[in-house]
Amino acid sequence: METMSHKITGEIKISDTKEQEIQGIGYVSDYKEKIEKYLVSPATETLEIILGGAIKLNASDIHLEPEEESVKIRIRIDGLLQEVITIAPEVYKRLLSRIKLLSSLKLNISDRPQDGRFSIVLENTTIEIRTSALPAENGETIVLRILNPQSLIELEALGFRKDLLKIVEKEIKRPHGMIVVTGPTGSGKTTTLYAFCRKIRKPENKIITIEDPIEYHLEGISQTQVSPKKGYDFASGLKSIMRQDPDIILVGEMRDTETVNTALQAALTGHLVLTTLHTNDAAGAVARLTSLGGMLSNIGPAVNLIIAQRLTRKVCPECKKFERVTPEELKKLKEELLHLKLDVPHLSEETKIPKAVGCPLCNFTGYKGRFGVFEIFSVNDKIEKFILSESSTAALRELAIKEGMITIKQDGLIKVLEGLTTLEEVERIVGE
Numbered sequence: 001m002e003t004m005s006h007k008i009t010g011e012i013k014i015s016d017t018k019e020q021e022i023q024g025i026g027y028v029s030d031y032k033e034k035i036e037k038y039l040v041s042p043a044t045e046t047l048e049i050i051l052g053g054a055i056k057l058n059a060s061d062i063h064l065e066p067e068e069e070s071v072k073i074r075i076r077i078d079g080l081l082q083e084v085i086t087i088a089p090e091v092y093k094r095l096l097s098r099i100k101l102l103s104s105l106k107l108n109i110s111d112r113p114q115d116g117r118f119s120i121v122l123e124n125t126t127i128e129i130r131t132s133a134l135p136a137e138n139g140e141t142i143v144l145r146i147l148n149p150q151s152l153i154e155l156e157a158l159g160f161r162k163d164l165l166k167i168v169e170k171e172i173k174r175p176h177g178m179i180v181v182t183g184p185t186g187s188g189k190t191t192t193l194y195a196f197c198r199k200i201r202k203p204e205n206k207i208i209t210i211e212d213p214i215e216y217h218l219e220g221i222s223q224t225q226v227s228p229k230k231g232y233d234f235a236s237g238l239k240s241i242m243r244q245d246p247d248i249i250l251v252g253e254m255r256d257t258e259t260v261n262t263a264l265q266a267a268l269t270g271h272l273v274l275t276t277l278h279t280n281d282a283a284g285a286v287a288r289l290t291s292l293g294g295m296l297s298n299i300g301p302a303v304n305l306i307i308a309q310r311l312t313r314k315v316c317p318e319c320k321k322f323e324r325v326t327p328e329e330l331k332k333l334k335e336e337l338l339h340l341k342l343d344v345p346h347l348s349e350e351t352k353i354p355k356a357v358g359c360p361l362c363n364f365t366g367y368k369g370r371f372g373v374f375e376i377f378s379v380n381d382k383i384e385k386f387i388l389s390e391s392s393t394a395a396l397r398e399l400a401i402k403e404g405m406i407t408i409k410q411d412g413l414i415k416v417l418e419g420l421t422t423l424e425e426v427e428r429i430v431g432e
Contacts, residue, residue, distance in 0.1 A: 010101065010102030010103060010104065010118035010119070011102075011118060011119045011120070011121065011126075012044075012047070012048060012051065012102065012118070012119070012120040012121065013120075013121045014048055014052055014120065014121060014122050018045075018048055018049070018052065019052070019122065019123065021034060021049070022034075022049070022052035022053055022055075022056050022122070023056065025052075025053045025056045025057065026360075026361075027360045027361070027363060028057065028075075028077075028082055028084060028363040029360070029363075030053075031053040031054070031056075031057060031075075031084055032084050032085045034049050034053055035049055035050060035053070035073070035084065035085050035087075036085065037049075039087060039088075039091055042094075043094035043095050043097065043098040044098060046091070046094070046095060047095055047098050047099065048120075050062060050073070050095075051120050051129065051144070051146075052120070052122055054075050054144075054146060055120070055122060055127060055146060055148060057075065057077060058077065058151070058369075059075035059076055059077050059146060060076050060077070060079075060145070060146055060151075061075065061076040061143055061144065061145050061146065062074075062075050062143070062144040062146070063075070063076070063081065063141070063142075063143050064092065064095065064096075064141065064142040064143075064144075065136075065141050066089070066092065066136065066138040066139035066140070066141060067086075067138055068138055069089070070086040070087065070088065070089065071086065071087050071088070071089060071091070071092040071139075072085075072086050073085050073086070073087060077363070078313045078365075078367055078368070078369060078370050079186065079311055079313065079370060080313075080365070082363060082365075089139075092139075096140060096142065099131060099133075099142060099144070100114075100116075100131075100133070102116075102118035102131075103116030103117060103118050103129075103131040104116050104118075105131065105133055110135060110139070110140050111135050112135065113132070113133065113134050113135070114131075114132075114133045115130070115131065115132055115133075116130075116131045117129065117130050117131060118131065125148075125149065125150060127146060127147065127148045127149070128147040129144050129145065129146060129147070130144070130145040130147060130213070131143075131144055131145075132144075132145070147215055147216060149216055149217070151191075152191065152194055152195070152198070152216055153191070153195065154195060154198065154199070155168070155169070155195040155196065155198070155199045158188075158191070158192060158195055158371070158372050159312075159371035159372035159373065159374070159415075160372070160374060161374075161411065161414070163342070164374055164376050164406075164411075167305070167376055167378060168196075168305070168307075168376070169199075171304050171305045171378075172196050172199060172200050172272070172274075173200065174272060174304060175247075175270065175272060176267060176268070176269070176270050176271055176272055177267050177272060177273070177302060177303070177304035177305075178263065178264065178267035178272075178273040178274075178275065178302050178303045178304060179196070179272070179273070179274050179275075179303075179304060179305045179306075179307070180275055180276065180277055180285050180289075180303060180305070180306045180307070181193060181274075181275070181276050181277075181306075181307045181308075181309065182276065182277045182278070182279040182280075182281070182282060182284070182285050182288075182306065182307065182308045182309070183276075183278075183279075183308055183309045183310060184278060184280075184310075185278070186311070187309055187310050187311055188309060188310075188311045188370075188372055189276040189309065190211075190215055190252070190276070192307070192309065192372070193250055193274050193275075193276065194216060194218060196274055197209075197218060197221055197248070197250060197274070198218065200248065201218075201220050201221060203220075205247045205248060206222070206244070206245065206246045206247050206248070207220075207221045207222065207246065207247065207248040207249075207250065208221075208222045208223075208224065208241045208244055208246045208248075208249055208250070209221060209222070209223045209224060209249070209250035209251075209252070210224050210225075210226060210234060210237040210238060210241060210249075210250070210251055210252060211223060211224070211225055211226070211250070211252035212225065212226040212234070212252050212253065213225050213226075222244075224237060224241070226252075234251065234252070234253070234254070234255060234256070234259040235256060235258035235259045235262065238251060238259055238262045238263060238266070239262060242262070242266060242271075246271060247271065247272065248271065248272045248273075248274065249263075249266060249271055249272070249273050249274070250273075250274045250275070251263055251273060251274070251275040251276075252275075252276065253275070253276050253277070253278075254275055254276075254277060254289075254292060255292070256292065256293075257292055257293025257294075258293075260289060260292045260293055260294040261293065261294060261295070261298070263275060264289075264294055264295070264298040264299065264302045265298070267302040267303070268298060268301060268302050273302075277289070279308070280308070281308045281375060281397065281407075281408070282306040282307065282308040282375045282376065282377035282397075282400070282405070283306075283377060283393050283394075283396045283397035283400055284308075284393050284397075285303075285306045285308075285377075286299060286303075286306075286387055286393065286396060287393045289303075296387060296388055296390060297388065299387055300379065300383075300384040300385070300387040300388050301384065303379050304378075304379055305376065305377070305378055305379065306376075306377040306379070307374055307375070307376050307377070308374065308375040308377070308408055309372050309373065309374050309375070309408070310372070310373050310408060310412075310429045310430060311370045311371070311372060311373075311429075312370060312371060312372070312373050312412060312415070312421050312425055312426065312429050313365075313367035313368075313369070313370050313421060313425050314367060314368060314369040314370060314371060314420055314421055315354045315355075315356055315366065315367060315368075315419075315420065315421050315422050315425070316356065316357070316358075316359060316361060316362035316365075316366055316367055316368040317368065318359050318361045318362070318368075319356075319357040319358060319359035319361070319362065319366065320354045320355065320356065320357060320366070320419075321354070321355050321357055322352040322353065322354055322355070322419070323352060323353065323355050324349065324350060324351065324352055325349070325351045325352070325353055327349075329353065329423055330347060330348075330349065330351065332413075332423070332432075333347055333351070333413055333416075333417070333423075334347055336409060336410050336413050337410060337413055337414065337417075340406065340410065341404065342406070342414070344414060344417065345417045345418075347417075351417070353416050353417065353419075353422070353423060354416070354419050354420075354421070354422055355422060356422050356424070356425070366422075367421075367425065371415075371420065371421075373408050373411045373412040373415065373426070373429065373430070374408065374411055375405065375406065375407050375408040375411065376405065376406070377400050377405055378403075378405075380403065382399070382403065383396070383399060383400065383403065386399055408430050409426065409430045409431075412425075412426035412429065412430060413426060
């Protein structure tokens, strides 16, 4: 089987002097000043500062967006875009040519989408940059996705509570079955699956992935990337992987009937299958699998665990303050948490919860960093029989809660009481 991945054709090597400048960037305001300093420099140097500064600030994406008379540069930090600077169109034209050249995109094409990759060497680390060029009203808009291997974190640091971590660690060590991670785009599903693989990889295990695209390269794991033009899609790739005698299979996403049923069969025949789906909650994954053509007679026995997740911003440790809950906040917390069979902190009028303030460290947002909030749906014998009865998603969710499932919202509120985030942030992510 051919291992397929994008060829990274261009590379930027940052000089020691430039690295020192980049290391001096601590805030978005510093970043803006550095970019301003290099706007009159050659495009190569300007791009180095734009990329290096974004990496230093732990940004996940850089957006270069042409407007009528200028070009806006924004970066995504902790899931939200922050405006950095506007630059002149002539500066952007030079940057655009440089980015296209590095990414092996066609310079003379501006009316069609193009995708490519290049890499940047910074602090003895090679970081891949995924380029997306899209025609827009005022010219091509560019998004640079930063694939920093240092952003990969261990399972224990994802944000699982101790009781949930025990469940996950038990399930990923099982020799067969399926673990499904659900959530919208950008909710950290791939990061979670990679953390699972890093936790369970051993010399005696063969782990093979099929992804679209490969985001991070994992040592000791065979990773493949779909290439529909070459006839290698999720369905055909999964069949080929099965002939490679794997112990663990990571399927980046299940999108069609053939992939779903092949993955379910793999889970039933001695393989551990890790995969993702786009659903709003854990119970909805069952309905999604059936809508994709999965057979209920296979879903119940094959699926061991369903995890729904979101990414929530951490309240900034430098500027956060604690305030007594308002009567309305106390009512919300009690309604969600008082009936749980968990050691939830005591709730009263004296309860204090964190509030976001804002300081230079967090670019005056009140938040710095992110962690996961989770909903874990374990498929036990009772739930398996319920799935076979073709019950509704609402009824399945209700049963899961009776069986002890903590919802994403409840998990988030528990972390508010632990001082990790704010009530406002949890409501932003999962709703009131």
